[in-house]
Amino acid sequence: MTRRLELALLLGPALVLFVGFVLAPIGVAAYYSLYDWQGFGSLTDFVGLGNYWDVLGGAVFQSAVQHNLVIVVLSLVVQLPISVGIALLLNRKLRGRSALRLVVFAPYVLSEATTAVIWLLILQPGGFVDQALSSFGLHGLIRQWLADPKVVLLTLFVVITWKYIGFGIILLLAGLQGIPTELREAAALDGASAWQATRQVVLPLLGPTIRIWIFLSVIGSLQVFDVVWIMTLGGPANASTTMATYLIDHGFKRYEFGYGSAVAVVLFIICFAFALLYQRFALRRDTEGALR
């Protein structure tokens, strides 16, 4: 009997916190999403799945999904190869490697807000970036980084990359350190070139780390909010709206709580579906997945 009491005592606080402030709000969001509701008064205007049709059929939300997907794809195509390449190069006995690790990782510990403000400052029209480009004779490359609808998403991607790439590099370096150097040497003794050894011995062994990185990167890209909100508010003309900024915009700026909740549920389902599928098909091979 005391054992039960102990268990209740030990698990109680965590459960209250977790259910009360994580699970319940998400469940309640699903409930709100069925109503047309402004956040005040009682829920009377039941619209069923109406909000969902509006969300999924809306042009702005569709473009928000597209923007998230662009960031997902760019991360995989641009960040991943760069991270792996840099990690491979840094995985040698370079002088000052620990200092280097510190520097590479520094942006990751800055808050998203600070990062966004730093980049707002250096991207000001005629500011640091523009002047640096023209002093290299690259006038032609100067754009309205945050005001041109065609460029803004790429600019934000660069900022996001700056902030998060260090995390990927550190993760991959940790993975590389788990691979014994003897394997590489054995491959070399068998006549493999450095490239072949990397390609056929090191990269496959790095697989689990890369798969975790992909998982975290995709989930992060689907949920990106802070940097976009501070730098552009999703603008100009919704050119950089993401699912999360769309949600906050409709929920808190326009008080469309029912509609905003439907957006939240859709965002959640997308992340959850990705996690399940990824877990099923990609992470299954790894003995210890993050979500096991």
Added chain:
Amino acid sequence: MRTTAPDIIRRRNSLRPLGYLAALLVVGVTVVPLLFVVIGGFRTTAQVNAAPVGWPSPWVVDNYLAILGASTFWRFLWNSAVIAVIATALAVGCGAMAGFALSRYRFRGREALYGLFTVGLLFPLAVASLPLYLQLRQIGLLENPLGVAIPEAAFSLPVTILILRPFMLEIPQEVEDAATLDGASRLGFFWRILLPLSMPALSTVTVLAFVTSWNAYLLPLLVFNDQSHFTLPLGVATFQSQYSQDTARILAFTTLSMVPALGVFVLAERRIVGGLSGSVKG
């Protein structure tokens, strides 16, 4: 022809200059924006406007002194610290107790419960934000540090439990048996033996929870309207839009707001890096 050991060494060395080049590039891209902000804080707005790329001439410390001399920056700092300490204490305290129950007790549904907590990793705060906001309004926690700290602790629980439980599972049963023989109750074992033994994992989750809270933006944005309650990230973003004409001052303010995070990071780099790479490896 046989490849000899010196060949291999030569081959590996031939890539070394490339390694240094990559390192230099990475450091440059990372550091230049930071340096621009830090050094720009020592210039006047007129200097920055006249030549965005450039050294201070002369160096001025007025921007920094003005910010350090006024109360705004310190208030943001204090608010961030209060919230982060409460959120961390709650997350680590509740997480350690739950981790203990989930690792050293056997009961029905234990794995399911652990699974439930770990699935929480997937719940972004944004998804819960609307109901959470209404809930906080209802219990009167808007404009209250607890209104930020409590939900932050709740959202930090999954990663805390995910790191603590495996660690506590690996502490051998013999240790617990010995403690029981010496007359310790289960809770006594938890408090006097398991927690001290779990210090490495505990310090990792402490740092993680603290950094998460310290950097949080969305929740403080929703909960606080009154500037005197703002945390540092919220303050930096607001300061930037309020003083948009005074670039040098924003640069100095942004620099000062980076100092605590970078300082803690330099001191606790191993914990943070180890914790993050450890946590994703399960």
